[in-house]
Amino acid sequence: NWPASVTLKEVGPRDGLQNEKVFVSTEDKIAWINQLSGTGMKSIEITSFVNPKWIPALADAAEVAKGIERMPGIVYSALVPNRQGLERALEVDVDEAAVFMSASETHNQRNINKSISATFPILREVAQEALSAGKSVRGYVSTVFGCPYEGPVSIDEVIRVSEALFDMGIGELSLGDTIGIANPKQVQDVLDILLKRFDAKKLALHFHDTRGTALANILVSMDMGITTFDASVGGLGGCPYAPGASGNVASDDLLYMLDAMGIQTGVNPEKLLSAARFIQDKIGRALPSRNLQVGSSN
Ligand code: HMG
Numbered sequence: 217n218w219p220a221s222v223t224l225k226e227v228g229p230r231d232g233l234q235n236e237k238v239f240v241s242t243e244d245k246i247a248w249i250n251q252l253s254g255t256g257m258k259s260i261e262i263t264s265f266v267n268p269k270w271i272p273a274l275a276d277a278a279e280v281a282k283g284i285e286r287m288p289g290i291v292y293s294a295l296v297p298n299r300q301g302l303e304r305a306l307e308v309d310v311d312e313a314a315v316f317m318s319a320s321e322t323h324n325q326r327n328i329n330k331s332i333s334a335t336f337p338i339l340r341e342v343a344q345e346a347l348s349a350g351k352s353v354r355g356y357v358s359t360v361f362g363c364p365y366e367g368p369v370s371i372d373e374v375i376r377v378s379e380a381l382f383d384m385g386i387g388e389l390s391l392g393d394t395i396g397i398a399n400p401k402q403v404q405d406v407l408d409i410l411l412k413r414f415d416a417k418k419l420a421l422h423f424h425d426t427r428g429t430a431l432a433n434i435l436v437s438m439d440m441g442i443t444t445f446d447a448s449v450g451g452l453g454g455c456p457y458a459p460g461a462s463g464n465v466a467s468d469d470l471l472y473m474l475d476a477m478g479i480q481t482g483v484n485p486e487k488l489l490s491a492a493r494f495i496q497d498k499i500g501r502a503l504p505s506r507n508l509q510v511g512s513s514n
């Protein structure tokens with residue numbers, strides 16, 4: 217029971233780069249995002265307006281947002297944790313603010329230095345201001361399938377945080393498997409519950425591939441009606457406040473699977489692989505994407 221088409225959201229320039237030790241120069245980030253804009257991706261998360269002391273890899277957020285070419289029809293999104301971040305993002309006119317929090321208390325605290333209850337009013341204000349500035353707002357909930365500090369996360373907490381984010385006016389909620397711990401059976405169980413409350417069209421799934429289960433999890437999600445997935449070219453990335461977490465599912469591996477299944481995405485595989493090769497060269501190590509490895513050994 218597969219969808220005819222799927223929307224891929226490229227998060228490599230944000231989620232991919234935020235945890236890399238190599239600082240990719242502003243110029244290279246801009247060149248890379250411009251390449252991604254030419255792949256057919258309709259949404260690119262270009263950077264993050266968080267405290268640069270916490271995420272030095274993205275300290276050049278404003279320069280990147282100002283430097284890239286904006287292609288019509290593409291939503292250029294950025295992560296925004298608070299009002300200060302929103303002001304910085306609005307100054308450089310990003311299209312979308314992505315707010316984020318966790319379903320587990322300890323991860324929320326380590327990641328954004330606040331309790332869950334203290335985070336709600338901050339994000340509500342960000343969402344309201346972004347919406348009144350004519351921007352769209354996306355929400356992330358992290359640790360949906362497990363927390364690196366607390367272990368299993370209660371579905372009731374996931375529902376509570378998700379409802380709070382939708383109440384703030386977010387247009388789409390991305391459910392994060394922050395530490396890549398989910399399995400297909402668990403994804404089925406979680407979606408079974410969430411889809412009774414939320415519209416599948418307003419949910420995205422954000423799988424990290426730490427344990428190699430991301431594509432299997434995506435398959436199950438598609439079977440249950442989910443048609444939007446976040447991914448990073450090359451499988452770049454991780455989460456600095458999730459010990460052991462590795463990259464997002466590789467956009468190029470996901471695209472290979474979808475193309476082979478006849479599921480439309482509008483993304484060009486050769487262009488996507490060449491964007492993956494570009495950032496692999498800049499990072500200076502082999503990235504986890506399997507298709508990238510096939511490409512290099514042939
Ligand atoms: P804080 O230290 O509690 O902030 O950080 P504060 O409000 O007390 O301010 C302290 C200092 O931070 C001040 O500067 C502020 O100006 C500055 P100082 O006076 O010390 O020089 N500051 C800022 N500077 C620039 N931009 C801002 C900003 N806000 C405050 N927006 C804060 C709170 C949230 C800012 C901090 O904890 C932070 O930046 N955290 C970011 C963590 C992060 O980026 N994590 C990774 C992204 S989330 C993720 O990867 C998961 C996801 O992919 C989904 C999944 O996989 O599950 C989305």
Ligand code: MG
Pocket residue numbers: 231392394422424454455
């Ligand atoms: Mg992530």
